[in-house]
Amino acid sequence: MLNPDQIEAYAENGYLLLPKLIEESELAKWSTRFVEVVNGHLPQSRGMVLMKDVMVAKGAVVPSDPLYGVNKLLNFEDDPGFYSYVENQNLLAAANDLIGHELYSLVTNVFNKPPEVDGRHPLHQDLRYFRMRPAEKIVAAWTAISRCTRDNGCLAVVPKSHLLGALDHQLPEWDFVNFAFYGIKDASGLERVHIEMEPGDTVFFHPLLVHGSGRNLTSECRRSISTHYASHECESPTPDWRENDRVRRVKGS
Helix, strand or coil: CCCHHHHHHHHHHCEEEECCCCCHHHHHHHHHHHHHHHCCCCCCCCCCEEEECHHHHCCCCCCCCHHHHEEEEECCCCCHHHHCCCCCHHHHHHHHHHHCCCEEEEEEEEECCCCCCCCCEEEECHHHHCCCECHHHEEEEEEECCCECCCCCCEEECCCHHHHCCCCEECCCCCCCCCCCCEECCCCCCCCEEECECCCCEEEECCCCCEEECCCCCCCCCCEEEEEEEECCCECCCCCHHHCCCCEECCCC
């Protein structure tokens, strides 16, 4: 899937953008399924969580559409419809080239970044949420379901920041911060690049890459789907991280 220049670019910058990696028919399926789950037309699978935006949960904003109240859907490992994303062969081929074969999935999300709320995600590193190591054997995959632009809060990354090591995090001093949205303590001097994406574009990034997203200033949700892959070579202080309820061995990897 990847040529040597792409693999080198990932190692150097900490991320790699692959245009049109996922078919739009697949994106439409996941987007429709998300709407049906939020509206209660499909049951939530075991462990699945619909996260309300903090401003909606605290009554600071009454959304004009029920969909605008949901920040993201977490934990779709037990939902075959969503989990087909993790098993997508193009996605797996790229992940295999970056971190090897025999992969496990962890931390699955459908992001819905709604309008009408603050909704910022501070600059952070995903490795903060993982105990397995080495970091080089973990990679995030993040696919745009809808168009992602500066106006609707596209991803922002700090190139080469994965070379800085693990940074200290804290909750930002904002009026409204979504649950567990920790950010790095000192972002001074870090120059971010905004990654605008078309539907089906996919960015792979290192778990130490500093990244985040801004407000959605449009009138529609900015939707994406993501997972992390971890190699079977990873180790953790937990006796066997592979037996965690939220971890799955990925078929065909």
